[in-house]
Structure formats: C-alpha cells, structure tokens
Amino acid sequence: MNEPNTNYDSPWKEIIEEYFPQFIEFFFYDAYVEIDWERPYEFLDTELQQLEPDAEIGKRLVDKVAKVWLLNGEEAWVLIHVEVQGQYDSKFPQRMYIYNYRLFDRHKKRVISLAVLADNDVNWRPQSYGYQLGGCRVSLEFPTVKLLDYEAQWQTLEETENPFGLVVMAHLKTKATSQNPESRLQWKLRLVRSLFAKGYNREEIIGLFRFIDWIMFLPKELADSFKVELRNDEEVNRMRYVTSIERLAKEEGVIETLRESVIETLATRFEEVPIRVVEAVNEIDDVAVLKSLFRRAILVSSMAEFEDDLTAF
Structure with missing residues (x-):
C-alpha cells in the first residue's frame, strides 16, 4: 500500500468546511477569539481563481477562503493553507504572502493567513516572508501549526471533544501506516469506535466517519474486514448509527x-x-x-x- 493511494485533499476540504469554527478553535485560537461566530461566515472558493499566482497552486495544498465578521463589527477574510501532501516546499512562504496581498488588494479588507503543515521534516517551520531593498522593507508573519507536534500530545487528542482531535489522529496514523495496512485497519477501527464514546450526535458521527473512511484507505480484503467488524459492533453494542455510516460511501x-x-x-x-x-x-x-x-x-x-x-x- 503506497502513499499515492491516499487522497488527502478532498477529505480535508470537506472537513474544514463542515467544522470551520472547530478547525479555527483547535489550531488557531488567537484567530478564533477575534471572530464573531454568532454572525454567518461564507466560503468563497471562487476567490482562489483570482489569487493563484501560477498554475501549480493547489496541487499540494488545500486552500480555503472564508469571509467572516470580527467582534468589532469589521468584515475580514480568512485564508487557510493546509500542506496536505506533506512535502517541503521552499516557495511556500512566498505563496502565503502573494495570497495575502492579492486578497487584500481585491477587497481592501484585513486578511488572516493561516497554515497547517503535514510534512515529515520537524525542522521546516515557515512562519514569515519578507525582503528589503533600497531601504524598503516588506514582510508577512503568519501562524503555522505542525501536525507532527501532535504526536507528543496524543492523550490530549484522545481526550478533546473538538472533532479535529480525531481528524489529526486519523491523518497522522494514515501516514504512519502507509506501509502497514493491517496496522491501519486496527487504527481505523479504533478511531471509528471512539466516535461513539465521545457522545457526538448523528451528523457529527457521519461527518467524522466520512473523513476517517476516506483518508484511511484500505485494500479490498481489509476493507471487507473493516465492514465485518462494524457489523459485529452494531450487533453486540447496539450502536445505532453503524448501519448508517456503512452506507456513507454511497451518499x-x-x-x-x-x-x-x-x-x-x-x-x-x-x-x-x-x-x-x-x-x-x-x-x-x-x-x-x-x-x-x-x-x-x-x-x-x-x-x-x-x-x-x-x-x-
């Protein structure tokens, strides 16, 4: 089982849209407390077509653009960049800067740029872009979270009720089991079972199951074993939504x-x-x-x- 079998982009795009406030709260609390969550936010992905500086944008990134309202009544924009393929990219800081200034230039509204990195280089932590020339200085600093750092916070991930605790666990274990499908099966079962232990409602269970099922791809034989285990759980523990989540793949x-x-x-x-x-x-x-x-x-x-x-x- 090779890593190219895993599609990270679409599941991350979907889960960010479905749990946007929780995403911001989990990864970027400083931004979370600035936003008025009582007012509606809006995703405007068509904006990305205007922001892309070159044709390669988007191949390695999950990019989301959302319009939000701040607590002071100001309209603002949130730019989210998730480096889902986990590859070091020397141009990443420059792209962060270009996205930011192009969005500001189009709307003349303040912009919050946020980055999530899923690469395996513990030392790669881009947080700024800038240059100076002839006495002129230009710079952008942006908050970055590194998914690798959560390996050392596994207990916190297991205990949090924020759905992105499970999202991060699923992502990390997907990458860790890229060459071990049997281990991936066991982790997939463990994470799905934990959905019911956390007291999520039906919609939350379905949304998180979709992410886990999608990202933690299994070969057919093990995928069949996964379904058998779920059926057994349903029969033994009377888990009301197991039948529903089995049908999710057909939604x-x-x-x-x-x-x-x-x-x-x-x-x-x-x-x-x-x-x-x-x-x-x-x-x-x-x-x-x-x-x-x-x-x-x-x-x-x-x-x-x-x-x-x-x-x-």
Missing part, C-alpha cells in the same frame, strides 16, 4: 466529490478533458470504482491511457 455528496476529484486531476495534468470522459465519469455511482479511477488519474501517463482504464469499468 450522493461523497460520490459527487469523487467525480469532481477525478475530473479536476485530469484537467490539472492534461489541461483538457474530453466531454465524453466527463460524461462517463459522471455516470459512475460506485465509490470503489471512482476511488480506483482517481488513483489512475494521478498515475496514468496520458488521457488515452485513462480512457482505456475507463472502458474497463
């Missing part, structure tokens, strides 16, 4: 997101996606097939090769 929202992931990946790699391919992908409602096609979209060397794979399903 239209998940299917639609997978379809979009396949098409967007192809568009990023090959620029144009034939309408026949788009239509064929949009007709597929089997999650296992869509996950397989998503992996193929990442790995194939040409659009023709992908179309050959598509006709096999």
Whole structure:
C-alpha cells in the first residue's frame, strides 16, 4: 500500500468546511477569539481563481477562503493553507504572502493567513516572508501549526471533544501506516469506535466517519474486514448509527466529490478533458470504482491511457 493511494485533499476540504469554527478553535485560537461566530461566515472558493499566482497552486495544498465578521463589527477574510501532501516546499512562504496581498488588494479588507503543515521534516517551520531593498522593507508573519507536534500530545487528542482531535489522529496514523495496512485497519477501527464514546450526535458521527473512511484507505480484503467488524459492533453494542455510516460511501455528496476529484486531476495534468470522459465519469455511482479511477488519474501517463482504464469499468 503506497502513499499515492491516499487522497488527502478532498477529505480535508470537506472537513474544514463542515467544522470551520472547530478547525479555527483547535489550531488557531488567537484567530478564533477575534471572530464573531454568532454572525454567518461564507466560503468563497471562487476567490482562489483570482489569487493563484501560477498554475501549480493547489496541487499540494488545500486552500480555503472564508469571509467572516470580527467582534468589532469589521468584515475580514480568512485564508487557510493546509500542506496536505506533506512535502517541503521552499516557495511556500512566498505563496502565503502573494495570497495575502492579492486578497487584500481585491477587497481592501484585513486578511488572516493561516497554515497547517503535514510534512515529515520537524525542522521546516515557515512562519514569515519578507525582503528589503533600497531601504524598503516588506514582510508577512503568519501562524503555522505542525501536525507532527501532535504526536507528543496524543492523550490530549484522545481526550478533546473538538472533532479535529480525531481528524489529526486519523491523518497522522494514515501516514504512519502507509506501509502497514493491517496496522491501519486496527487504527481505523479504533478511531471509528471512539466516535461513539465521545457522545457526538448523528451528523457529527457521519461527518467524522466520512473523513476517517476516506483518508484511511484500505485494500479490498481489509476493507471487507473493516465492514465485518462494524457489523459485529452494531450487533453486540447496539450502536445505532453503524448501519448508517456503512452506507456513507454511497451518499450522493461523497460520490459527487469523487467525480469532481477525478475530473479536476485530469484537467490539472492534461489541461483538457474530453466531454465524453466527463460524461462517463459522471455516470459512475460506485465509490470503489471512482476511488480506483482517481488513483489512475494521478498515475496514468496520458488521457488515452485513462480512457482505456475507463472502458474497463
């Protein structure tokens, strides 16, 4: 089981949108206490099309833009960058700066730039970008959290009721078990079972299960074992929502997101996606097939090769 099998981008995008206040509270408390959460916030991802400084933006990042209201009544913007693929990137601080000033320039509103790093280099901690020339100085400092740091806070992750405790555990264990699918199965079961112990409501359980199930990809045989264990839990412990979460993989929202992931990946790699391919992908409602096609979209060397794979399903 290789790391490319794991799609980090889409699950992180979905979980941030679903639990935005909890995300800010868990990772960036200083920003959390500045925002008026009684007023509605709004995600405006179309803004990213105006902010991207080059074509490579977004390939390694989960980027979210949200419009919020501060406690002082001021409208502000929140820029979130999650380095989900976990790769060192020397241009990351510069991108943080470019996103920030372009958003400010477009709206003339103050901007909060936030970064979550999931790489494996404990020493890489970009927190600023700046330069000076001819007596002129330009700089941006931005708060950064490092997911690696939470390894030393595992008990806190287990005890917190904030859903991002489970999100971080799932992410860290996904990366730690990239070469050990049996261990991933056990951790996946442990994390899913903990959903019920924390007293979450049905919607919260479903949302968090979707993230865990999506990110902690298992080979088919172990995925089947996972389902058997869930059924046993349901029978023994009368866990009311187990049957519901087993069916999550068939929910239209998940299917639609997978379809979009396949098409967007192809568009990023090959620029144009034939309408026949788009239509064929949009007709597929089997999650296992869509996950397989998503992996193929990442790995194939040409659009023709992908179309050959598509006709096999």
